[in-house]
Amino acid sequence: MSVVNYMQKLGVQAKAASSVLAIAPTMAKNKALLAMASALNASRSNLIAANEKDLAAGKARGLDDAMLDRLKVTNEGIDAMMVGLQQVAALADPVGEISEMSFRPSGIQLGKMRVPLGVVGIIYESRPNVTVDAASLCIKSGNAAILRGGSEAAHSNQAIAQCVKQGLLEAGLPSASVQVVETTDRAAVGELITMAEYVDVIVPRGGKSLIKRVSAEARIPVIKHLDGNCHVYIDDEANASKAINIAINAKTRRYGVCNAMESLLIAESRVAEILPQLAQSLQEFNIELRLCPQAMAQIGSYHSTIVAATEDDWYTEYLAPVLSIKVVANMDAAIKHINVYGSHHTDVIVSENYTKAREFIARVDSSSVMINASSAFADGFEYGLGAEIGISTDKIHARGPVGLQGLTSQKYVVFGDGHIRT
Numbered sequence: 001m002s003v004v005n006y007m008q009k010l011g012v013q014a015k016a017a018s019s020v021l022a023i024a025p026t027m028a029k030n031k032a033l034l035a036m037a038s039a040l041n042a043s044r045s046n047l048i049a050a051n052e053k054d055l056a057a058g059k060a061r062g063l064d065d066a067m068l069d070r071l072k073v074t075n076e077g078i079d080a081m082m083v084g085l086q087q088v089a090a091l092a093d094p095v096g097e098i099s100e101m102s103f104r105p106s107g108i109q110l111g112k113m114r115v116p117l118g119v120v121g122i123i124y125e126s127r128p129n130v131t132v133d134a135a136s137l138c139i140k141s142g143n144a145a146i147l148r149g150g151s152e153a154a155h156s157n158q159a160i161a162q163c164v165k166q167g168l169l170e171a172g173l174p175s176a177s178v179q180v181v182e183t184t185d186r187a188a189v190g191e192l193i194t195m196a197e198y199v200d201v202i203v204p205r206g207g208k209s210l211i212k213r214v215s216a217e218a219r220i221p222v223i224k225h226l227d228g229n230c231h232v233y234i235d236d237e238a239n240a241s242k243a244i245n246i247a248i249n250a251k252t253r254r255y256g257v258c259n260a261m262e263s264l265l266i267a268e269s270r271v272a273e274i275l276p277q278l279a280q281s282l283q284e285f286n287i288e289l290r291l292c293p294q295a296m297a298q299i300g301s302y303h304s305t306i307v308a309a310t311e312d313d314w315y316t317e318y319l320a321p322v323l324s325i326k327v328v329a330n331m332d333a334a335i336k337h338i339n340v341y342g343s344h345h346t347d348v349i350v351s352e353n354y355t356k357a358r359e360f361i362a363r364v365d366s367s368s369v370m371i372n373a374s375s376a377f378a379d380g381f382e383y384g385l386g387a388e389i390g391i392s393t394d395k396i397h398a399r400g401p402v403g404l405q406g407l408t409s410q411k412y413v414v415f416g417d418g419h420i421r422t
Contacts (some may be wrong), residue, residue: 002187003183004189004191006183007181007191008195010145010146010176010179010193011198011199011394013174013179014177014179014199014335015118015119015144016174016176016200017144017174017176018118018142018143018177019114021143021144021174022030022115023142024142025092026095028171028173028342029089029116029142030064031170031171032139032173033085033088033089033136033139034085034089034131034166035084035168035169035170035171036166036284037081037082037167038167039162039164039166040078040085040160041078042164042280043159045104045130046159047156047163048073049080050155051071051073051155051156051159054155055068055071062085062169063168065255065256066256066320067152067256067257068174069166070125070126070127070257071127071152071248073129073156073170077128077297078258078302079128080129080381081132081160084132084133084381084387085132085387086318087381087387088136088137088140088387088404089097089140090178094405094408095114095115096114097113097114097325098111098113098411098413099112100112100265101225107322107416108305108419109153109415110413110414110415112202112411112412112413113116113410113411113412114171114408114409114410115142115408115410116141116143117141117143117200117350117408117409118144118184118201118413119144119146119200120138120143120145120180120199120200120201120204120389121148121192121193121195121199121201121202121220122138122147122202122203123202123203123205123206124147124148124150124383125135125149125150125152125205125206125213126133126150126206128148128149128153128156128157130159130205131149131156131180132160132164132233133380133387133388133389134147134389136179136345136387136401137387137388137407138389139168139177140404141407142408143407144174144178144179145177145178145179145249146178146192147161147178147179147181148180148192148205149181149326150186154261157180157221158180158182161178161180164178164225164392170302172302179235187212194217194218194219194220195220196219196220199220200381200398201223201320202214202220202222202223203389204224205390206304208227211225214393221397223368223389223390223397223398224394225343225345225392225393227258227265227317227343227345228257228260228262228298228317228346229261229262229315229316229341229343229345229392230250230259230260230261230343230375230378231261231262231265231337231338232247232261232263232350232375233265233266233267233328233331233334233338233347233350233360234265234266234267234270234350235270235331235334235349235350235351235353236267236269236270236331237351237352237353237399238351238352239350240273240274240277242279242372244277244278246350247264247278247350248278248281248282249374250348250374250376251282252282252287252321252324253376255318255319255320255321255376256319256320257344258307258391259346259377259378259379260319260375260376261348261374261375261377262322263313263324264278264316264322264323264324264326265327265328265337265338266295266323266327267327267328267330267331267332267334268294268328269331269352271294271295271298275299275302275325276298276299276302277357279299279303282303282323283304284301286305287305287308287321287322287323288305288306288307288322288323289303289305289306289324289325290306290308290309290310290313290323290325290392291306291326292309292325292326294327295318295325295327298327299370306376309324309325309326311330314326314341316338331349331356331359334349334360335360335363335364338364338366339363342364344365344366344393345366345368345378345391346366346367346369346375347364347368348369348371348372348373349369349370349371349372351371352373354371357372366393367392367393368401372418378400379401383401383403385401385403387403389403389406390402392406
């Protein structure tokens with residue numbers, strides 16, 4: 001079967017399944033999610049064995065450490081997938097929720113009902129856990145899903161897909177509610193993003209090249225983010241201990257994630273006090289520092305791996321143990337820098353002056369803005385969404401971590417009792 005015919009078949013099956021899921025009772029959807037969690041638990045050895053095949057192939061292909069980190073499945077990772085499924089099952093079902101009810105002068109009653117989007121196509125790289133996150137959120141929000149993972153995770157994704165299918169069947173829902181594309185042919189992506197008759201929205205998760213290609217070629221609405229160039233700004237009224245701890249966590253918790261700090265900004269009045277301490281701490285993690293001239297002059301012998309920053313560094317999402325540091329005059333300069341060089345993902349201010357901090361969160365144009373907290377919290381799990389389908393830096397249809405609400409839309413509903421319009 002050709003790639004075109006294969007993808008068309010998936011589209012037909014997804015469209016049919018979406019009609020069933022749209023009206024599926026909450027109990028059935030929750031039963032499917034919990035059955036998936038049980039299936040993952042029972043399949044640990046199979047999942048890890050499949051993942052080891054992908055890791056071995058990835059190392060042979062020369063994938064970097066950040067990519068291999070995103071690819072790896074561990075028992076702890078399986079536990080996290082299970083918890084995510086259980087949390088989504090515990091969330092309120094948004095489908096059918098009616099809000100903003102009001103009586104109009106004519107006597108009709110008007111409201112808005114939350115409804116599924118239909119069929120969601122998701123294209124992602126490396127992370128096998130996305131298969132579970134995407135499946136859980138799409139099912140709970142009443143959407144069918146066509147999932148196309150990267151070739152580097154093919155064995156892992158298919159092993160997880162079997163657990164997803166088992167959960168759907170146990171709950172009496174169509175097995176085609178979630179379909180994981182089996183072919184690794186790149187033409188499958190081109191077909192998926194143009195199947196407007198079957199697919200209602202596309203969510204790409206991956207590197208800039210993937211997202212730019214999808215955005216340019218898709219004939220379907222796209223929910224996307226290009227990169228995660230996240231900033232932490234240490235204000236002149238910051239608590240030094242808080243600032244250092246937040247910066248270290250934001251950078252070192254995990255390097256290959258979109259919510260990691262990539263640029264540190266610091267008010268010039270605090271440079272002498274804070275930068276040497278921070279540099280010494282980052283030295284323990286073997287972080288390469290790319291510094292503006294003022295930061296370079298201050299850090300000196302406190303850190304062994306330092307490089308002069310270039311203009312490109314301020315735009316860069318490293319996804320690696322590399323951090324750019326720039327000294328700025330004040331908060332206004334920090335905000336201007338973030339709004340020019342940032343990616344509208346997540347940005348942080350560390351300050352004890354909440355009046356200034358509130359101004360910062362009002363003026364920084366990002367999907368998540370934080371006061372005195374690590375950028376690592378920009379995550380659907382931490383936001384209580386159970387999981388996320390991605391973090392959108394768009395302004396419509398959804399922004400920030402995309403959970404159940406972001407995978408639904410609204411339609412107007414009118415209640416009358418024989419009303420006619422004069």
